[in-house]
Structures are given as C-alpha cells and as structure tokens.
Amino acid sequence: MMKKHNFSAGPCVLPQEVLKKASEAVINFNGLDLSLIEISHRSKDFIEVMENARSLAIELLGLEGKGYKALFLQGGASLEFLMVAYNLLEKKAAYLNTGTWSSKALKEAKFLGEVAEVASSKDANFNYIPKGYTIPEDADYFHCTSNNTIFGTQIKDFPQTAVPLVCDMSSDIFSRQLDFSKFDLIYAGAQKNMGPAGTTLVVVKEEVLGKVSRAIPSMLDYKVHLDKDSMFNTPPVFAVYVSMLTLQWLKDLGGIAAIEKINNEKASLVYNEIDRNPLFKGFAAREDRSSMNATFNLVDEAHKDAFDALWKGAGINGLNGHRSVGGYRASMYNALSVESAKVLVETMQELEKKVG
Amino acid sequence: MMKKHNFSAGPCVLPQEVLKKASEAVINFNGLDLSLIEISHRSKDFIEVMENARSLAIELLGLEGKGYKALFLQGGASLEFLMVAYNLLEKKAAYLNTGTWSSKALKEAKFLGEVAEVASSKDANFNYIPKGYTIPEDADYFHCTSNNTIFGTQIKDFPQTAVPLVCDMSSDIFSRQLDFSKFDLIYAGAQKNMGPAGTTLVVVKEEVLGKVSRAIPSMLDYKVHLDKDSMFNTPPVFAVYVSMLTLQWLKDLGGIAAIEKINNEKASLVYNEIDRNPLFKGFAAREDRSSMNATFNLVDEAHKDAFDALWKGAGINGLNGHRSVGGYRASMYNALSVESAKVLVETMQELEKKVG
Ligand SMILES: Cc1ncc(COP(=O)(O)O)c(C=O)c1O
Ligand SMILES: Cc1ncc(COP(=O)(O)O)c(C=O)c1O
Ligand SMILES: [Mg+2]
Ligand SMILES: [Mg+2]
Ligand SMILES: [Mg+2]
Ligand SMILES: [Mg+2]
Numbered sequence: 001m002m003k004k005h006n007f008s009a010g011p012c013v014l015p016q017e018v019l020k021k022a023s024e025a026v027i028n029f030n031g032l033d034l035s036l037i038e039i040s041h042r043s044k045d046f047i048e049v050m051e052n053a054r055s056l057a058i059e060l061l062g063l064e065g066k067g068y069k070a071l072f073l074q075g076g077a078s079l080e081f082l083m084v085a086y087n088l089l090e091k092k093a094a095y096l097n098t099g100t101w102s103s104k105a106l107k108e109a110k111f112l113g114e115v116a117e118v119a120s121s122k123d124a125n126f127n128y129i130p131k132g133y134t135i136p137e138d139a140d141y142f143h144c145t146s147n148n149t150i151f152g153t154q155i156k157d158f159p160q161t162a163v164p165l166v167c168d169m170s171s172d173i174f175s176r177q178l179d180f181s182k183f184d185l186i187y188a189g190a191q192k193n194m195g196p197a198g199t200t201l202v203v204v205k206e207e208v209l210g211k212v213s214r215a216i217p218s219m220l221d222y223k224v225h226l227d228k229d230s231m232f233n234t235p236p237v238f239a240v241y242v243s244m245l246t247l248q249w250l251k252d253l254g255g256i257a258a259i260e261k262i263n264n265e266k267a268s269l270v271y272n273e274i275d276r277n278p279l280f281k282g283f284a285a286r287e288d289r290s291s292m293n294a295t296f297n298l299v300d301e302a303h304k305d306a307f308d309a310l311w312k313g314a315g316i317n318g319l320n321g322h323r324s325v326g327g328y329r330a331s332m333y334n335a336l337s338v339e340s341a342k343v344l345v346e347t348m349q350e351l352e353k354k355v356g
Numbered sequence: 357m358m359k360k361h362n363f364s365a366g367p368c369v370l371p372q373e374v375l376k377k378a379s380e381a382v383i384n385f386n387g388l389d390l391s392l393i394e395i396s397h398r399s400k401d402f403i404e405v406m407e408n409a410r411s412l413a414i415e416l417l418g419l420e421g422k423g424y425k426a427l428f429l430q431g432g433a434s435l436e437f438l439m440v441a442y443n444l445l446e447k448k449a450a451y452l453n454t455g456t457w458s459s460k461a462l463k464e465a466k467f468l469g470e471v472a473e474v475a476s477s478k479d480a481n482f483n484y485i486p487k488g489y490t491i492p493e494d495a496d497y498f499h500c501t502s503n504n505t506i507f508g509t510q511i512k513d514f515p516q517t518a519v520p521l522v523c524d525m526s527s528d529i530f531s532r533q534l535d536f537s538k539f540d541l542i543y544a545g546a547q548k549n550m551g552p553a554g555t556t557l558v559v560v561k562e563e564v565l566g567k568v569s570r571a572i573p574s575m576l577d578y579k580v581h582l583d584k585d586s587m588f589n590t591p592p593v594f595a596v597y598v599s600m601l602t603l604q605w606l607k608d609l610g611g612i613a614a615i616e617k618i619n620n621e622k623a624s625l626v627y628n629e630i631d632r633n634p635l636f637k638g639f640a641a642r643e644d645r646s647s648m649n650a651t652f653n654l655v656d657e658a659h660k661d662a663f664d665a666l667w668k669g670a671g672i673n674g675l676n677g678h679r680s681v682g683g684y685r686a687s688m689y690n691a692l693s694v695e696s697a698k699v700l701v702e703t704m705q706e707l708e709k710k711v712g
Contacts, residue, residue, distance in 0.1 A: 002389045008396050011593060019382055019391050026379040033358045035375050037552035037598070040364050040674060074430040074554065078589035079575045104574075111573045191590055196393035198430065198554045198592030217467045218460075219435045233434035234547055236554030237367060238594050242393065318396060 005340035008318030009149055009331045011191040018245040036241055041234050050230055053244035057201055060255055061180040071202040071230045072240045077170045077189040080200060081108035084166055086220045089113040090212045094139040099126040099148035126151040128285035139163045147172035150322045152295030153288040164208050172292045175334055176260045184208045193334045195243035198236045259334050266332045266341040267291040273345045277352055283325055297327030303355055310347045361696035364674030365505055365687040367547040374601040392597055397590050406586055409600035413557055416611055417536040427558040427586045428596045433526045433545040436556060437464035440522055442576045445469040446568045450495035455482040455504035482507040484641035495519045503528035506678045508651030509644040520564050528648045531690055532616045540564045549690045551599035554592045615690050622688045622697040623647040629701045633708055639681055653683030659711055666703045
C-alpha cells in the first residue's frame with residue numbers, strides 16, 4: 001500500500017488504529033463471533049458502545065457534572081440546522097453568517113420563526129469573521145459556525161451572550177481547547193474529527209430545552225432522544241462505534257490539549273509556507289485563519305498543472321479547493337499526521353524550485 | 357469462530373461475503389490505498405457506489421422506466437413516518453394500524469394534518485391483519501406496514517386504492533415478489549434485508565410529489581434529495597456501500613424470485629415445527645403469518661429455561677421475543693441460511709425429546 005496523505009475536507013482521514021479495529025469489528029465484534037453490524041442495537045454489547053461514546057464526548061469537552069448530555073443522531077449537521085430551530089426558536093433567533101453552512105443553518109431556521117442576521121462576511125466571499133456585532137437581547141438564541149470548512153476561517157473569540165449560545169462545530173470539534181461550558185448547544189457531523197459520515201454529535205445543556213410552545217415531531221425532539229438515551233430508534237451502529245473508537249484514541253493521546261499542540265504545529269508549517277513561498281497566497285484573513293482548513297491559491301494559475309502533478313505524485317489526496325474559493329484547501333483534521341503536513345510543504349517548495 | 361445462527365430482528369444477519377468485502381473496504385477501498393470511510397463523498401468512487409445502490413434497488417423491485425427514483429437517506433424509518441406526511445399530507449391521510457410501527461407512523465402524521473385510522477388489530481394485540489376496511493376517497497394517501505416485525509404478521513393482499521399507496525416495508529422489502537408498481541412510495545430502514553443500520557431506502561414515484569401547499573424544510577423534502585441525487589448533504593457512506601453490496605449479492609443470487617423460494621422454505625420449516633410440536637404455539641393468525649418474523653410461545657412457560665439453554669447452546673442468537681408478545685421470535689431475513697432454520701427446528705425437537 002502506498003502511503004497516502006489525506007487532506008480531504010470530510011469525510012476525511014481517521015486514525016489507522018481506529019480503521020483497523022473497525023475493520024475487524026465488521027467481521028467479529030467483541031469476540032461474539034458476530035459482526036458489529038448484525039447484532040441488535042439493544043444488545044448489552046452495543047448499549048455499552050453508545051454509552052461509552054456519549055460519555056467520552058462529554059469528558060473530552062470538560063463538561064462532566066455541568067448539566068450537559070450527548071446524543072448521537074442521524075441526518076448530519078444539516079438536520080441539526082432544522083432541529084435547533086424546532087427545539088429552541090419561539091419567536092426570533094440571531095445568526096452570524098460566516099459562510100455556506102451558516103447560510104444554510106439560517107435558511108432552515110426561517111421555517112420556524114424570525115431570524116436576525118447579526119453580521120455577515122458575504123461581502124468579501126466569507127474570507128473573514130465579522131466582529132463587533134450586537135446580539136439582540138430578545139433573541140431566543142445566538143447561532144454561529146465555529147469553523148468555516150469551505151472558506152478556511154475560524155472564530156477565535158466567541159461573543160459573550162446574554163442569550164443561549166448554539167454552535168455548529170462540525171469541522172473543528174475536539175481540535176482545540178475552549179471553554180465549552182459557554183455553549184448551550186453544540187452539534188457536529190462526525191465526518192471530520194470524530195468518525196465516518198452517518199452520525200451527528202449533539203451536546204446540549206438540558207436546561208435550555210422544553211421552552212418552546214410548539215409540538216415537536218418525535219424524531220426532531222431532543223428531549224425524546226435524551227429520554228431514550230440516544231436510542232429512540234435504531235442508531236447508526238457502525239458510525240457510532242467508529243466515533244467511540246476515535247474519541248478513545250483522542251483520550252489516550254492526552255485529549256484536546258495534546259491534539260491542539262499537534263494541530264497548531266501542522267497549521268504553522270502549512271501557513272508559514274503559504275506566506276513564505278512567493279508562488280502561493282492565503283485566502284482567509286490572517287487573524288481568522290482556520291487551524292483545520294487552510295485555503296490558498298496560486299499567485300499565477302499557470303502553475304496549476306505542475307503543482308497538481310507534484311502533490312498527486314507525492315501521495316497527497318483531497319487538496320482541491322471548494323468551487324466557492326478555487327485553488328487549494330489543506331484540511332488538517334486531528335488524525336492528519338505532522339508528517340503529512342511536511343510532505344505538503346515539501347511539494348510547495350519543489351514547485352518553487354521547478355518554476356520559481 | 358463458532359458458527360452462529362443469527363435470528364436477530366434487526367440489525368440482523370447479513371451475507372458473509374458482504375461482511376468480508378465491507379471489512380476490507382474499511383482498510384483499502386477500490387485499491388485506492390484509502391479507507392472507504394475517509395474519502396470524499398463527492399469522489400468518483402463514492403458517487404459510483406451511490407448510483408449503483410440506487411439503480412440496483414429500482415432494478416430488483418422491477419420499477420425501471422416506471423417513473424420511480426430511489427433515495428438513500430438518514431434517520432431510519434422513524435424519520436420517514438414524518439417525511440411522508442410532510443411531503444404528501446395536505447388535509448387528511450388514511451392509516452391502517454397493524455402494530456407498533458404503524459401506530460408510530462400514524463402518530464407522527466398527526467403533526468401535519470388529520471389522520472383517519474381505517475382499521476386496527478389492536479383489540480387482539482395485533483396478532484392479525486384487518487381486512488375489508490374502506491379507504492376514504494378524499495384521503496391524500498393510504499399508509500400501511502407490509503410486515504409487522506414485532507407481532508409477526510404480514511399483509512398478503514394489498515388493497516386496491518384510488519389514492520396513493522404508501523408502504524413501510526422496513527422488514528420485508530426485497531423478500532418476496534409483489535407488483536411494486538402498485539405503490540407510490542415505499543420506505544425501508546436498511547437494517548433488515550439491505551444492510552447496516554444508518555440508512556433508509558425511499559422509493560418514490562416522482563409524480564406524487566409537489567402537491568402539498570406547505571413549505572418543506574430542506575432535509576425533510578424528498579424533492580430536495582432527488583434533485584441532488586441523494587447527496588444533498590453528506591450521505592451515510594458506509595451504510596450505503598454495504599447496502600449496495602447486499603443488493604448486488606441478491607441480484608447475483610437471482611433477485612427477489614430466487615430469495616422468495618428460500619424464504620418460503622425457511623418459513624415452512626419453522627412454522628411446520630411450531631404447529632407440529634405440542635410444546636409450542638404460534639402467535640399470529642395463520643393466514644397472516646409473516647415469512648420474515650415467526651412469533652411463537654411455549655405452551656407451558658415451565659420449559660423456558662430448558663429451551664433457552666438448548667438454543668443458546670446450538671449457537672442461536674436473537675431468538676427472544678419482543679416484550680409486546682413475549683416468547684420467541686425467529687427472524688428469517690434474506691441472509692439467514694436454510695441451515696440456520698433447520699438448526700432451530702432441531703432444538704425445538706430436542707426440547708420435545710427432553711421434556712415431552
Ligand atoms: C461546518 C459545517 N456544517 C455543516 C455541514 C453539513 O454537514 P452534513 O453534510 O453532515 O449535513 C458541514 C459539511 O461539511 C460543515 O463543514
Ligand atoms: C416495520 C418497521 N418500521 C419502522 C421501524 C423503525 O425503524 P428505525 O429504527 O430505522 O427508525 C422498524 C424497526 O424495527 C420496523 O421494523
Ligand atoms: Mg463554510
Ligand atoms: Mg506566499
Ligand atoms: Mg410491528
Ligand atoms: Mg404447536
């Protein structure tokens with residue numbers, strides 16, 4: 001097998017040891033002589049997986065004993081756009097618009113009530129994070145996107161809010177230390193830092209629920225899922241299991257504090273090269289640069305074929321930028337090795353040697 | 357590895373060759389030197405998986421060229437309870453209540469409009485399928501559950517309907533030949549005859565959509581998913597892949613006609629023994645017996661420990677009945693071998709020898 005350097009934006013690189021265990025469990029899980037995916041989700045063995053996954057999430061975020069619970073749901077972050085509003089929006093909600101995903105979250109919330117867009121960076125193709133905006137005090141909640149996967153920006157300072165704080169952390173959860181107890185509801189599709197596509201982590205402070213007057217359909221009601229310990233209906237067994245393995249891997253590594261150092265090292269390597277190398281320029285405003293997704297372009301598009309051949313030849317995968325930005329996007333999620341970041345830097349330097 | 361006989365009601369037994377391929381793909385998919393679960397869902401390799409899964413579903417159901425499309429969604433059949441009503445219920449819908457799942461479907465539909473329960477077998481703990489009911493002609497659609505997983509009953513003759521026919525086929529899709537073109541919308545959680553938990557197949561006749569006046573949130577709108585070829589948001593990659601493998605396995609076997617013969621053979625073996633053996637009695641009305649889930653009880657509960665020891669010792673798994681019925685439930689989905697059905701019959705006969 002050729003060593004690949006997987007910079008895919010999601011689904012994305014996962015730890016090799018996690019993949020190995022997941023592969024084995026598909027054949028024989030827990031020594032049961034049955035596959036993980038052919039046993040009842042009500043079996044002791046799977047209930048243990050679900051409970052481990054839920055408690056590992058709470059523990060890694062430092063939220064034990066603070067009134068939070070974790071759910072593993074289906075539908076992706078996209079269904080959370082709707083569920084958040086169904087469960088929390090009584091009259092008016094405030095949204096910060098920092099990109100494609102924020103815009104979509106905002107759009108779905110409008111089905112349930114009034115939405116105030118407190119600020120937007122759409123004027124500059126979302127290459128920065130708006131600051132100094134005001135959150136209406138009568139909003140039911142404030143919603144933001146911590147990391148903008150497509151544009152490569154990341155919120156560094158979250159606002160102090162009088163109203164509940166809701167955050168889509170799909171693309172940077174478990175990647176950096178934050179005071180997670182500032183948030184009332186966090187959600188994240190698994191397919192970046194947590195596991196395969198097919199499950200969504202929701203971490204919610206229970207006290208914010210039950211305040212809207214509408215009747216909520218069962219599958220969209222966080223309370224229904226909480227009452228059933230995230231097993232109201234058949235959960236996405238495989239995705240939850242692999243998420244559990246990845247969270248255990250992170251815990252064994254030293255948790256968020258440890259991975260944050262590694263993530264910062266990778267981001268420094270890549271951003272330093274983007275800045276140093278005269279052939280490349282960064283897309284996002286410097287102060288808002290994401291440590292997960294580095295977006296950058298060639299100064300001269302004429303070098304595209306040469307660069308593409310170089311990185312593909314080096315075993316790099318998934319470096320093409322999203323069509324909204326063009327150029328390149330180096331997604332450096334938790335499981336990406338420092339070595340992979342170095343290989344990318346070397347190919348950028350090779351291009352310079354070749355054409356510079 | 358001890359040979360297991362997996363009678364689990366779902367998630368449940370899958371073909372061994374499917375499990376083997378799935379396990380390999382978690383390490384190295386399509387020879388890419390990357391895991392199936394760490395590549396982009398927009399990659400050529402995964403788009404091919406999704407397209408194959410969709411077209412195999414249509415082909416196996418004999419619905420090619422008849423105006424139908426297939427979707428692989430998230431949220432389980434439970435989310436379809438809601439989506440069906442969101443997309444089709446303008447004023448009033450008609451529901452046949454044949455068990456726990458029908459009741460839940462009906463409950464969610466009530467969030468969107470009026471629901472007429474045309475008949476119910478609740479009076480007899482759902483041990484039969486009501487017949488001779490009338491479907492109101494002004495209903496937006498008629499909803500039924502083809503196979504009642506918990507109670508072990510199955511609809512043999514579907515009513516002629518003037519209104520669109522919607523069916524939850526979660527636990528018997530792809531198991532028997534039907535004129536599937538009688539149905540306007542079919543849905544099924546994957547975790548019985550198709551694959552792992554985590555994806556839901558929806559097969560819909562496009563012409564029935566777009567007729568309700570309400571605005572439908574994106575993730576609940578079948579048209580949104582159809583327009584994006586089932587990739588509106590990140591699909592549950594692994595569950596779709598394994599479903600595709602299972603559908604391919606079924607096609608190679610000879611399709612629904614071939615599996616129906618095997619399913620009938622298994623069902624005959626088990627029901628004949630239930631009837632013959634004086635220690636056991638069937639739960640469901642004979643004419644409505646499910647070929648997928650055989651529910652039965654001990655005539656004398658005093659033999660419970662002896663029988664449980666016998667089947668567990670024989671490598672049988674998942675035979676305990678649902679708490680609504682008690683006793684036993686032998687789920688005999690497509691991937692269960694005739695050999696496993698024979699092993700169950702032998703343990704029933706052994707009990708007779710021991711205590712009879
Ligand atoms: C920040 C963010 N939010 C939401 C989504 C949508 O997630 P999903 O495809 O699971 O619905 C994505 C997907 O990449 C994302 O990056
Ligand atoms: C007939 C039927 N419908 C619906 C469901 C619910 O499916 P899910 O758990 O995927 O929501 C089940 C689950 O066993 C079922 O058997
Ligand atoms: Mg974005
Ligand atoms: Mg530069
Ligand atoms: Mg039932
Ligand atoms: Mg008998």
